[in-house]
Amino acid sequence: LKAITQALNNYRDGLTGTAGRLARYLDATEEDIRELALRYAKHHLPELRKLDWAKKRLGAPVPGKTVSSQLARVNDARFWRRAIRTRLLREREHLFLRLRLVGQRAEAYVSDVQLSTRVAQLRRQDQWMKETILLPRYLMPGDEQKTLTLEQVASSPKSRFAKLYAFTKAMDELAQEAGLSAGMLTLTLEPEWHPNPSHGTGSWNGASPRDAHRSMATRWQSILRDLDRAGVGLSGLRVVEPHKDACPHWHIWLLYQPDAEAAILATVMKYFPNKLKVRAPSRQGEKNTANDRIFDSRADLFARVSRPLTYANEGAQVELSRIDRSISNGASYAMKYLLKTVDAGEQLNNEVGLFPDIENDAEKKAKRKEHKAAARRVDAYRSLWGINAGQLFGVAKCLTAWDELRRLAAAPDRPELRHLWALARGSDEEGRINSGTGQRGNAKGFIQALGGLAACGKPPKGISRQSIGRLTEPGLNAYGENIERIKGITLVERTRQRVPASRVNRHTGEITTKLAWRSVKTVIAALHTRLTEWILAPQKTLPMAIKLAQARFVEMTGIDVSA
Template sequence: MGHALSWHGLRSEDWASIEPEDRKYVKSMCRKHGELGRPLAVDYLHRAKESRINANTRLRALSEALEMGKTGLTATVHDGELKSWCKRHADEIEKACEQWTKRAGVDEAIRYARDRVESCGLVFPIANPDTATREEWGHAMARVFDPRWWRLQARRIQARKIEAVAREIRLVHKDAGIYSSDVTVKRRKGQKRRNYDALTAMEAVNEDGEAVNLAELVKSSVSNPVNRRAELMVRIKGFEQCADAAGHVGVFITLTAPSKYHRMTYIKSMNRALPNKKYKGYDPRETQAYFCRLWSQIRAQLWREEIRPYGFRVAEPHHDGTPHWHMLLFVAQEQAERLRAIIEDYGIREDGKEWGAARQRVKIVNIDPEKGSAAGYIAKYVAKNIDGHGLDEDLYGQPADSSAARIDAWASAWGIRQFQQIGGASVTVWRELRRLKLDDIASDEETSVEVIKAFLAADSSDWAAYTMIQGGMTVRREDQLIRSNYEDDGKGRYYQPVKRLVGVVARGFGDLATRVTRWVIQRAGTVDKQAERLEAMEREDAYPRGSSLEDLEREGQPMTWDEMQALADRVLNCGADSAPPWTRGNNCTPVQGLHEPAPPGGGTITGNAGAMGSFQA
């Protein structure tokens, strides 16, 4: 009995205060939700003091909010159980669709699949069923038959359900789990550890036999926090240099959402977080959507008045996980006041009459070069949201390094983009140019001087020079001197046409290939084992019994270095599958044996188990 009491988080006297007929109900509701069981029980006890009926109703609602559709699975299950759940549903739907197709046709099979997916709490992969083409339906069914698609969707929903309930029962705020709940932070750490272990177990090999461990790729990519922060600061500093040369001024803007978006209120004088009585149930993604709409309206008005700001936007959480925006913008000096007026006007249009709106919702600071640089002003916000480098504490007195980890968990759970460039030249082209060597460009007599200058600027991390060569701080993407170059790359895993970044194309010059070598992903150590087998064959002057040339072929599909690196980054940082990484995600090259699916209404869809299956009309 003592163990049970410690599990559900209630002392003996607290448990005795619950009505006897409710105790079994409370136990059953809390027990199935793992790490959230204890805080759910505590929340129930708090509510039961005011109203037993309301406490029971709320506990049921919270429990249902944690369920994955109508399947009985809860969001707090371990990843192994979730993977089994995904595979079972994908396989069952594939087999059932075959039977539905034989009995009633493809349309009924699709209808069954949609109902089954939605009953599991997932969104069927067709944005608009009424206008979808026959090919789009085929692509959607390919996803539904694939356990990997289920895992991706289920993990995303799982993380958001956990965090939504954690915010509702006040586990996310300054005095509890700042920025994100302890449950989500723990799960995020475990996720990254599993994914890193998976990457360590895999390697990539090219046609020359060179092998690279996937985990090592992360260290040289922008997913490495050190590299990510350094590149951001280079770009920010470059914009500031452009502004100084053009005589433009910088403004630092902070946008805060209306009170109804905030779960908790921080009382600075009391150094406490209290429930916000005006809260209307919005989650961080909905708050982020509010800011995106707001900025879209502001940007449209600026465009109408021919005001072209450029700079960076940072999205970060308040202590309760509600996002707010910081923006460092540069603009012509004569347009600065109008820019400020437009942002202040639109910033308080929603609930602008509530107390404190005029003072708190929009804050604008003019950057004074005599007091410090604009890049230095925003540097602490960049560091705080990446790795806490150079900071001791955050705004709430928490250690900066631990706060950065919690912010990472927050951004991952809610799918919020933390940094965004406003205006300026393409960073993709910048990265592609940095992959080249001077000999790759200078050896071609037709290479223009401007292209060489752009390469030298990128190679020397001079964002200001690169930006000006590309056309300036407010140049449109289609007007830039150098643009990204993509080419068709066959069909993806779900049979959709895909394009591959192969290099850059310069106006008046032509294209420059930056991705030539193709790589194949396989399990670590495969190259060494193959070498040993080849040596054994050479010694015996014959193939070992039972072997064939096919046994020596590398598994997987060819990839470029950057595609392989992007896969490693995605697996480690975006919650991808912790099983052996697949070749190119949804953009993989076609796997031999898979065919373009026939659309609903007739034809035959064939494929491998778990991807498309046999779907015959």
């Protein structure tokens, strides 16, 4: 009995071991978390001892740039509430993964418990956005109509993905004009990263989906770095999709020079070395064909030694599906992978062709219902593990600048910025763009104005190009740390120049200086896009908030309103 008891205790500790001191709170409710956060914030210890105590409970160092800002956090119940909630939700889901409750033959992507938590969170968020009012910090008396609800100004998932689709289409058009090839690269992690594999014997290393995603991201950054050093540029869209057992895999829509394909695949297999499948162009969703080839190793790829598939659905860690644009549009091909796990609305689903082969209306409705249910589960998965759905690469960071320029009602004075402003708005007419007007920007022209695609190659040395940066001003956050607040955008000119560069010999310690090519940037213009400072006010206290804003306006301007 003693041995059985010890074995049960060891099994229990193994299931909850990574939660540390918070393991006993894995079933805590929201009220329990608030009570625990308040207790931790009021816990009295000498300063440095409390930081060490907090580190043990969080399982990680307390965030903060200085000791004083770290202490401000551990004495703040709001910090503890957010930190404990995030940690407990992830550890609880990790427990379900260890129990094999998530997977192909169980609950898909995420547990039902976490799905319910996410649905309740979204419901509270929607209610809060409806009841929270935005008003200017300094409000002129008589301008009470200048208030908005957060619901009116917040971007929705549908609008975000519609914007991403517009840029993806623009990138595909530019790629076709430049004669670039397109392909869909799928990267999968090794078996030990899968908590509950649908095939084969489990060999899970115990890592969370967040750890698995970080491993993928680290390898991908190494791939881009190696290719850049070799003079090979890539552009495209990265999409993260979970397996049913919550282990992530990546679908990457690639744009590249046709003669660079071998170098790209060799570099990818350096970091994902287990088998490569190269698929001949076909319509998305079609089964493997006789033209599909398998390379069992990187050495086989270098030697160009391939073989046909051993069986119909043979998989590989790396899979490249070449895209023939006469068969399938590249942008739609890429977005289908993203929209498989995102409900972006009827219009975008139809435009991309998410349900192209369904003629029966009842069957189509059933498919849409199934798609929405899967999208909700994947949304809960991404929210829990902090994983972004999709991201563009090999193109100027222009999505934020696009939004900043579209919000600006008046045209900038600087000609280059005025050109970008007109491209983002789709018109050179001034005034606010109201929702539902259908006024669309020129994403293709916007990308071209900011340097085009990295896949087309680097500009010649000595040739300047323009890009967009952030205009910031210093400020303080709630914990007394210096931060940079975004106030607008800057127009930056980048030129590759030979500049003095120092290098240290790691064997002798000798420092040598020589000229090397470096990217030199110069800010040539700045544009404030956030001209009004806004504050949040609950709807029930709005009259008082308006009076305070008007009083601040009178105090700042010295205007006698009564006169």
